[in-house]
Amino acid sequence: MSDGIANPASLIEVFWIEKYLTFAQTADDRLLGTDCMFVGEYALRGEPADSARFEAALYRNGQTAPVATYDGTDPMWCNKLWVNRKVQSFDSLADLEAAYPPTDRFHWKVSGSEIGGTTLPIGIGGPGGRTDIPQPHPMRLYQEGRRISDYRSVDADKPLTVEWDPFPGGKTGPVVDDLIFLFVDDCHGKVIYFGGLPVDPDYITFRSTSATIPAGTLRRGEDFTVFFSQCRMIDQMDSAGVMNVAVNSFGVELDIRTIGTAAAPCPEPRLKAPFMWLRKTTPGGGLMTWPTIVDGRHCAPEATYNTPR
DSSP: OOSOOBSGGGTEEEEEEEEEEEEEEOTTSOEEEEEEEEEEEEEESSOGGGGGGEEEEEEETTOSSOSEEEOSSOOEEETTEEEEEEEEEESSHHHHHHHSOTTOEEEEEEEESSOEEEOOOEETTTTTTOOOOOOOOOOEEEETTEEOOOTTOBOTTSOEEEEOOOOTTOOOOSSOOOEEEEEEEETBSOEEEEOOOTTSTTOOBTTOOEEEEOTTSSOTTOEEEEEEEEEEEEEEEEETTEEEEEEEEEEEEEEEEBSSOOSSOOOSSOBBOTTSOOOOOOTTOOSEEOHHHHTTOBOOOOSSOOOOO
16 A cells, blocks of 8 residues: 555544535425534544544645644544544635635544554545535425425324435445435434444435334434435545545434423433534634534433434
């Protein structure tokens, strides 16, 4: 290999940089922008304690000061992996583009007793040097074949189908395909439904346009959030067994409520799954730890997600 990292796959699953737009879907199906972000993260193969066995830093090519450093003190549970994520918010996509032009390339440096070295550079705008975020759009919910118009009256005892627009130009990749993520978390911040990952035999693919959440997954009289994301793998390579990817994506959150009486009250304020959007980062502060973790507004992670079978 030519990137010179010694044995990274013993501890690291993926290096990830991302331009990420987030939206809240309203009761009348409008999308309200909540953040425009640059994200830099790595995911572990094992447990969070493994992040203390090395240090990592993300660099913009041609610069000697890192964009962000990672000491492993605040990993979070996301997509069935322990992730160390840092993020910077912007007020608009234009501001994000100005700070991180799509022609920029980045590399990672890691150091530790077991692993060390530098990755080959990867482009946040891909080989063409342009941002290509899929077109954001609202989700559509159905029960018994009928479109749900009131998101505060979902029936927990019936299957819930979530439908979305086709992934524009979605494609397979040399390391990983374009991705679609679908989650539901409850008011206690626990993921109760997950559409899966490429390692799962029946995960939601970029070719999918809907998924059905089984009856009984939701509980009566409670608040939930449906999260949907389309992630375009804009640049990618294998780095000695570790995925190294640049991603352009959007995420949409839709709050729903089920009819009936809840067995237990929801906490106030409600908790969120660790990966959910909470608030913008501090202006001018560069990349910082994901806000849900900083603010302590998340639940303790579960060992597994309830992936449909």
